[in-house]
Amino acid sequence: MIEQTFRAYCPVRTAIIGMPCMFAPDQPTSPGAAPAAPAAPTEGDIERAVRELGLPPLEVRIEPATTTLVKVPTNLYAEPEPFERSVDLLGTPVRVRATPSSFTWHHGDGSSQRTTSAGRPYPHLDVTHRYQVPAEDVQVRxxxxxxxxxxxxxxxxxxxxxxxxxxxxxxxxxxxxxxxxLVRP
Known part of the structure; x- marks a missing residue:
């Protein structure tokens, strides 16, 4: 019967709080042999780390500012910023960068639209919405x-x-x- 013991590999410095320790079987070592290198992070490890880091949420810019009219095109846009970070995972440096690929606009009236554009300020009308009924405190995101x-x-x-x-x-x-x-001139 082969007995195998396990050791926990938890890097002393990790940039990701809450990352679980990896358990790996102890490697038999011979005198003078170098210790085994820690396992490289997997794509799953990297995805978990990115989710824990959190990618930047965007705020909708609305034109006209805080009030619009029924059946008038309301211009929507966002201003994404470049995102690039470095983290240590399992003692290995990992560089991460994220680029917006699509935007889902929730108009606050039960409708939404998906675009590949972040929209732009007026006079560009890349992303617009026409509200059909008056409403107070519509939450757009x-x-x-x-x-x-x-x-x-x-x-x-x-x-x-x-x-x-x-x-x-x-x-x-x-x-x-x-x-x-109608008024008289």
Whole structure:
């Protein structure tokens, strides 16, 4: 019968709080042999680390600012920033970068739309929505889907198989109704 003992590998310095220790079987060593190198992080380890880091949520910019009119195009846009971080996983340096690949706009009236554009300020109307009824305190938000790449040590960048979604921060909007009135000049 072969007996095998296990040791816990928990790096002294880890940038990810809450990462579980890896358990690996003790390697038989001969006198003067170098200790076995720790296992390289897997794609699953990297995905968990990115989720724990949290990718930046975006805030919707609305034009006109906090009030719009029924049936008038309301311009929506967000301002994504580059995201790149380095973390230590299992004693190995890992570089991570995330790029927005799509945006899901939740209009606060039960409708949503998905785009590959973050929209732009006026006069560009890349992402718009027409509200059909007046409403107070409409919560508008944009969820961003990030494509994530990682590089272990000095290795080349690789795409993470999983896309990661960051839920956006809500912005409050009031939708008003206007009625035309005829007046004498």
């Amino acid at each position: 944009v969820d961003v889907t990030y494509g994530v790449e990682y590089a272990i040590g000095d290795e080349p960048w690789q795409a993470l198989d999983a896309a990661i979604v960051a839920t956006g921060l809500p912005t409050t909007l009031t939708v008003r109704e206007a009625a035309p009135v």
